[in-house]
Amino acid sequence: MKKLILLFILISTFAFSQAPNRKLTQFWEYTSDPTGTTLPNGWNLKTHVWVNTISNTTFMYVDGMWRQTISGLYIAGKDGERGSSGLNGLNGANGLAGDKGDKGDQGIQGIQGIQGIQGLPGSGSGGGDGKVRTWAELISQLNNDNIRTVTLAADIIVQGKWRISQTYNRFKIIHGDGYKLTIPSNIDTFIVRSYVSLSEANKGIDTRLIIENVDFYGSNNIAIYMEANYGGEIKSCNFRNFKYAMDLRWCMGQIIEHNFFWENYVSINLDYARFIGGSNSESQSNHPYIAHNKYRSSAGQLANIRIVACSGVEIFHEIYEGVLDGSDYHIFWDDQNSSVVHGLNASSIHAENKAKIASIFIKQKQGVSTISDYFGQYDNTVVKFESAAYAKLILNRFPYLTNGSKFQSVSGGRIQFQDFPAEFTITDANKWVGSIPYGVSIKGWQTNGQTPYMQGITIR
Secondary structure (H helix, E strand, C coil): CHHEEEEEEEEHHHCCCCCCCCCCCCEECCCCCCCCCCCCCCCCCCCEEEECCCCCEEEEEEEEEEECCCCCCCCCCCCCCCCCCCCCCCCCCCCCCCCCCCCCCCCCCCCCCCEEEECCCCCCCCCCCCCCCCHHHHHHHHCCCCCCCCCCCCCEEECEEECCCCCCCCCCEECCCEEEEEECCCCCCCEEEEEEHHHHHHHHCEEEEEEECEECCCCCEEEEEEEEECCEECCCCCCEEEEEEEEEEEEEEEEECEEEEEEECCCEEEEEECCCCCCCCCCCCCCCEECCCEECCCCCEEEEEEEECCCCCEEEEEEEEEEECCCCCCEEEEEECCCCCCCCCCCCEEEEECCHHHHHEEEECCCCCEEEEEEEECEEEEEEEEEECCCEEECCCCCEECCCEEEEEEEECCEEEEEECEEECCCHHEEECCCCCCCCCHHHHHHCCEEEEEEEECCC
């Protein structure tokens, strides 16, 4: 060790005995890694390097934090050979030769130039850390099909549309990191993908658009309009004051999970695409999973969730709240008389406000829909069921009903109640909007003894 220090002093003496061409790095030796933001007295951000002599690692203080860097101090020379020269910074002098022997002392590493902080790979925009802080950086990375992931590092005001390439078929991931994207009223839609025909849309159907942790602010416009997307995800985002927070057409296998929605005319719209060749049996947004979301609505808004001609719909563990007389519907589902759409499943629903027309509207030609584990806090038309044929609706495990809760059946559908509060009976006219429907049945519990019974059911 004494020999190494002596050699370093000799090199330093020689280097500073004449006017320098550059200012060399100074090494401060410690037995631990640096922490916190308080710098040692006399620390120079540009030239000083923290050296952990135990772990043989070096650090510089850059952009408000300690970052590990390559100093060249601990790149060993081979036995008895000269140490390697400095890496990547200013060219360091060659290390002096180590002693000969079976395991010669390590040659002194050449003086290392200051190591630059390396940015993430990308193409010319965004900060050195790969994150975007301006609209110019954001739209540049969104438009670059060679960039798969875009990460926000500041609140940004949107200044135009992002039109997704029609032939793109890879992941595109937006990480919001909690930052805000504000879409002003002069921009009708921010994210746009549209096609003229089903055959053209097929070229981009395998795109997976994934958006997480973005705080969207609108002004009666549309945040996301998407045609042709399979397996997309919109998770843990906020959407405020939009006409449609998301309008998804021919987006199959879509996951919409753990988002919060405030005061949108429609928060989630899933529909079939109406381009050439599209129809309610050819371009549906089938098999979406909508779960763990919260919605706040007011009078004059249509629905928290609007679904048209989509099969395989799963809605789970949702909260609907807002002013007492809120939007027209919490859930609006219409099969559009499609021959391939056969039902809706919704469960674990918590309705904390009153919808103007009905909490859940179902218009269904055929098949079976199921609503279960529904809890409503206020008098409401809980379900309005409309069927021109003999579609079935099963209402299951309703743990609680207010005295003024009602149901409505239009035309020829069949409704079956299961495991309702014992006080509810299907023959009570006060529980129906309009007349008591034909073919209604119940598997319930008697108030006397809380024993099970069946009514309106034929045993064959």
